[in-house]
Amino acid sequence: MTTLSTFSDELADAISRSTSAVVALPSGRLTLSGVYWRPGIVVTTVDVRRCRGEITLMTSDGEVKPASLVGADPGTDIAVLRVDATDNPMPELADLDALRLGHLVLALGRSNDGSAIANCGILASLGGAWQSWTGGHIDRLIRPDIRPFPGFAGSLLLDTRGRALGINTTYSRGREAVTIPATTVERVVDQMLQGGRVTRGYLGVGLQPVELNPQLKQSLNLGQDIGVLIVSVETDSPAERGGVLIGDIVLTLEGSEISSVQALRAHLSPERVGQPITARTIRGGQLIELTLTVGER
Template identity: 45%
Template sequence: MPASSTDGLLAAVSNDLAAAVDTVGRAVVAIHARRRIPASGVLWQPGVVVAAHHTIQRDDDITVTLHDGTTVSATLAGRDPSTDLAVLRLAAGAAGSEAVAPASEAPRVGQLVLALGRPGASVTASLGIVSAVGGEWRTWQGGTIDRFVRLDLAVYDGFSGGALVDTAGKVLGINTSGLARATAMTVPSSTVSRVVGQLLARGHVARGWLGIATQPVRLPPALRQSLGTKAEVGLMVVNVEPDSPAERGGVLIGDILLTLDDRPVSDPGDVLAALGGERIGQTIAVGVARGGRPETLTVTVGERPRPERSRSERPRARR
């Protein structure tokens, strides 16, 4: 069978893909922190491994296998369930200096990408494309992710916590199946770097907190008129935590939350969006309807208490 002249092209593409896997694969590690198969992680800085929070099922007794087969112990520096990221520190003196080169550009729809993992001794690769890219979004647990990046790519064992790589070997982010049901997603590198910085510094990602639970309610036309609002939906306060910023600021059960800093809120997610970590210690203007009349309360944003590791935070069985 004579080789055809176009053979070179396929071989060149194939070589480029394998070279990208080889380059980044050195920074992709296996993490032993759950039963059954190991999870994937990525050396984000020398000695610092990023993983998917939902795959790290214990806080102690964690070991990491590097690309050269050596296994070293690691400690959990912190986790951020809201972005499904966790950070591990390798034991001092351990190898693991092959950190990745995060891409500075945003992924593009249609771009060829490789998902790398290491659910065991050897590196694994899957090929696909970026299927959707959007702006900043908020996870259901309130985390802020700089860009929405959805993949058209098969998800196998070791997907979560692995690296999304472009054909030039640049790391576009950390993959996870833990943020959206049955959808392969990537937490972009800029978000990973931000969360890694916070977790290394503080062990957790601080978030603002009011201490209320709310439920959307439809505002009848008469009430809208008397309040002078165009909003059709408000958020009924159904719980106020004792000794919380909201209680200290005078928020009562039965108040209908309409605005935060004059911006309308109609979904509990809007409240989370107004409570980034940077707001802690600052005041926020809470606009409510009380007894049919508008009122503005001033609340000093607190820091969300860190939950004891609860069952709900425990990862579900995902890859």
């Protein structure tokens, strides 16, 4: 019993250490949390754009402060706010490389009236980099087995020492929890503060996976089964300027097999903007190579 009580106290202490860094963003029916991430900077989810009128936040001591939107990135579901504060509390960032499947994690948010809300669960899924359902690059998969509560969006995910793992959001119509890792949040904050938005690579094409005909595979000596069909090309886009035509089938980019839309988009990282990229495609039953310059969206 003493051991259980001690463990319970340790969890309460972990939450207590970060409570002052978590704020409420009250806005009528919308219940949203935010986290002081840097001096004068609060991060939350892009839902903050639905706030009616001016954006305000409520601190842990009940103080209401105005905030301005620096930028919002639907790809990562992260929004960045600026607040008139320089000595605000900030959570310590955890070492994400130390995470293991099954680790106990804590979610900490606030309700519309500013009350702190906490929940806990285990890490149900843990994996590498992935692309969000809205096209953003997320550094790694962190999915806690925690049922979302009012104020979960924009809340903080903590390890058992009270260190920040990332910012919580939801998917599947708000029924499932997922965490945007702290490394991704850091990257988005950097880009937002520098330019007010997140840069992404862009080709300007509509895409659809397509199974390759066995006879075509044999005639071209291909080992892959699926390519990506170009179904549309935007006018004056990087793809059009590079010679891409509707009906082309993309097989590889920079030598890497492309068998899904997600695989192609994964090659359009911010670092690729302005850089040439080699596409191996099928056109009219023949293999051709195109050099495309990745644009910026």
